[in-house]
Amino acid sequence: RRCAMLTSAALLIGALHVVAGGRQARAPLGGFWQRSAGHSRGLEFRGGGSEQDRVDAECAENEREHESECASTDYFTFASATAAVEALAAVEALAVEFDSADLSGTNVSLPDFAEALPRRVARTRAALFPRDECAHVVEAAERHFAARGGGWTSLSSGRFSIAGDWIKNIPEVHAWFDEQLEKKLLPILHGLFPDFGHVEDLVVHSAYLFKYTPEQGERTDIHTDSGCLSFTIALNPSNEYEGGGTWFEDLDVEENSNLVGSEGQMLMDCGHVAFRPGGVRHQGFRVSRGHRYVIGGFIMHKGKTEHVRRFMGRSTSLAQQGRHADAETVLRRTLALNPTFDGAYTLLADCLTKQGNEAEAKDVLRQLVKLNPKHAEGLYSLAVLEKQGGNSEAALRLYDQLLGIDPYDSEAYFNMGEIYGAQGDPRREITMYEQCLRCNPNKDRRAKAYGNMGVAFGDLGQFDQECEMYRRAIELEPNMLSAWYSYGAALATKGRYEEAIEKFKHILAHISPSDMRTYQAMYRASMLLQKRRQEEQRAEEAGEETW
Template identity: 35%
Template sequence: MTISRLSSLKLLTALTFTSWGLTIIISLATPAAGSTGSSTVPVPPFLRYLTESDLNAARQLAKDRHEQAVKDALTNFPIDDIPCSPEDDQATVANTPVKEHPVTLSSKLPDFHDELPSSIFESLKPLLTREECAHVIQMADEHFGGNEWTALPAGEYKMRGFKLKDVPAIREFIVEVFRKRFIPIVQHTNPKFAASIADLALDNCYLMKFTPATGARMDIHCDDGCLSFTIQMNPREEYVGGGTWFEGLADARGDTDNHAAGIVKMDVGHVHFRAGAIRHCGFTITEGKRYVIGGFGIHRSKTEHVRLLMRGNTDDEMQLSLPAVVALNPEYDEGYAMLAHDWDVRQGRADDAKEVLEYCLEHVNPKCSKVAFSLGVRHYRREGKHDKVMDCMKIVLQYDPYDVLAMAAMADAASEVGDVAVEKEMYERIVQVAGVSPERKANAYRDLGLLHKGRDLQVEIDCYQKAVEAHDNYHARYSLGRALFQAGELEKARESFLAAYSQDDTSVGALKAIYRTAKTILEKDASLSDSDDLAKAQRMIELVGGEENHSKIQSMMANPFGTLPLPQ
């Protein structure tokens, strides 16, 4: 993007919120091509400084990105090279019936809200045969030569997978599948969006592997694509759990158990597809492996102004792009979260960012999880308003009862206000979440142990032991050693303190604990009562873990280790 196209940025950076009354108010009565249509939510007051020139510059940036994306799509996945007659396409539609699952969206889609149906479409017959799916997985394993698949970022959770365009044999296969078997049914179910099969292209495509250890689930998210699809690549009997959870699916069905009724499960070879901005997540598996292909379709001529302005921005571009995201579609809640994050983190405008988030919850979507989380942890916690932090985390956990980051934030806020019951409940929920990171699980068990400190020593010890089992680390080991010492289990306490010190050999506290425990053991050892000082000194060296630790303790004796000197 050229500097000339962003000439209006000087105006954007110079204006502050105190100058709203002097700026132009933008009307959305005539939306841009590709926008979601007329909005019932006005342009927020904090964006009324934007001019039509600013929005035109943003639209042009999105158009440029769209044109490049289409070129890349047709290069990476050359579907036009696959011959297919209209009769073949009609036969595909006739032979691939689909079931429509309506969803109730809490926010408008970023683009084409009036053209893309608010539904999940699920094939009632397999798109791929069982043998084809198994062959694709085999080709993937051969590509990695028996090694673990590459890691893909997935928020709080780990996952494994790769882009199909990077494996020629699989790419060739998916290009043919997409053109011959998939596009016809997508166009048939979305005629308002795509008037013909030639309108669509394959933007990107991944093969992903979920296991309890490396991808039990994903964070709830929107896809970086206009149309999204998921193909189940292995039989349901090979894993326990799984499926795809969709926002608003349970609401549309009138079910109060949001996460039990909001999951679509498919058998091998079946596909479901929908607008990419319908929030969803790959749901938890507890046993086995689950393989899925996930891909994104793109319209060749319709520009997704909002989505394309949300990604890949330079600092200069963000000055215009992110405000334009909200101005072009004031009813799309995630645009507010991105704008607030930029204003807070990159520009240091914390008060302005807070106003953006509060406006979204009040006027756009009072149940927006991403906005509520950001508002709670980045603003209310910073201000010491812990009761408001808890209110925000309640919104998040009503939306996603498995969000461990929200549980941790809720526990932290509950601790600050002295609500032990809620704090304890959050830690107990964290350790039960399938796929939670070992580090977070260990921290929760340690915090549970601290809550039992002075109340139930054995429960406290049990919690610390579980923390060590989940993720062996300094804090868990030190806490376990302290509790074991209090219980009189001196040898186990000594071992735990030594383990803690081995993980952080700069810890004065661990070194003191090792010495005090060793000294207590030495004092209680009746067999050494008549021994000479040399024997006692040698035993002390053994108890503190060797000569090196003994020397460190000797050099620190000027510090208040206790009343007894080290034996010489």
């Protein structure tokens, strides 16, 4: 972004730009299903053989991976049909009741086995686990992390890091979890989704214990889970935190007021459990106060390989290796298998963009938002490409459409602010950055929003507000060169040369720009202002006018 500066100084050093902040293309790799990418050996696609031969080879690879993961699970699974029948009878005697919601109001299908997995979410009407039992699990986790030192570890969820760990790594919690898989969780899953298979065929792909805190910041990306089925266990009372909860795409708020809060997030108190297919799109809301403890479990079927999900994981692995053409090939095969699963489209568009084919990437994203008009990631990615292609009005319309789905997307507000700034509309620009900040984005984006707001206030001639924004940016990011520079430039325009020189010298002394031209610019700016100050002092002593 442009920065205000004395005309004479600008001639020497030009205008530095505030770093835009935010990603230029939202990473489309969100969701816990990514984990399967780590197991892929990555097939080679170059060479002979028919297309069907290559597809058959990949499917065989999927089946080998699936068989290996099921055989090596770290969690309880029924060893015999007899034991499973006994567990089913015990759970039936519990007479667990559920509140459920239909999620089928869309043209989009689940990635795999859509015919056997109805799109719905079911939450226990009463607590499945007693409050003291949940408290024991939380205390065991806290003791585990206190004993190992260094506090809670972090797990990646799309763009975000959440405090937590694999349940298999927390011995006391692992033992409790295995017991509950046998006595309650797996039998209940079978009862809710009986067409998916026998209970003894269910096996845990992965399981996590999360600790959501205000420090996480924003809501998670809208994503899908790994595994065909998923469940979530709430481990602490809702009066211990504010915020939190899970939003599900296509969950009607008015029809399900007994299940959801005012913003559409599913409400769960201590000991409640929610069950659903892993392929339904959902989003975790931020916790604004306190801590929220949750267990997430992700389930596979021993005899059913999730080919679409594994193709997705393989394409992600290839893209991360820079093999975008090979990743594109796998994604096109994925769409041939299931053209109504929307998850493959954003990945394919990203691969095409990386290969310089933005026009086709936009076509793919348009197909996606036609299939699923609520697909926030698709709308965002298409808006970014329109913005980069100079079609700002189209980008603004897409961001508006996105914010109608997710009104807390800080990146969308930030990018709209950039567009309005480029259009010379500082008032709208400021409004967008204020909305971005309302979403509680990460520290880096907050700092950049404040920095750009400073420039916009400068354009409006509001010097005090301009300087306040730079101070806030620097408070968040003490080494933010552009904020120091813009602050110094603003002070210089008001003749506050001593203060301006201090800002430029601070850059030279503490930030040390790696770009030599930038370093030289800072030095020249300091020297120019010192020279001007000296000339003005001499002119005042001689009674002459200053230049």
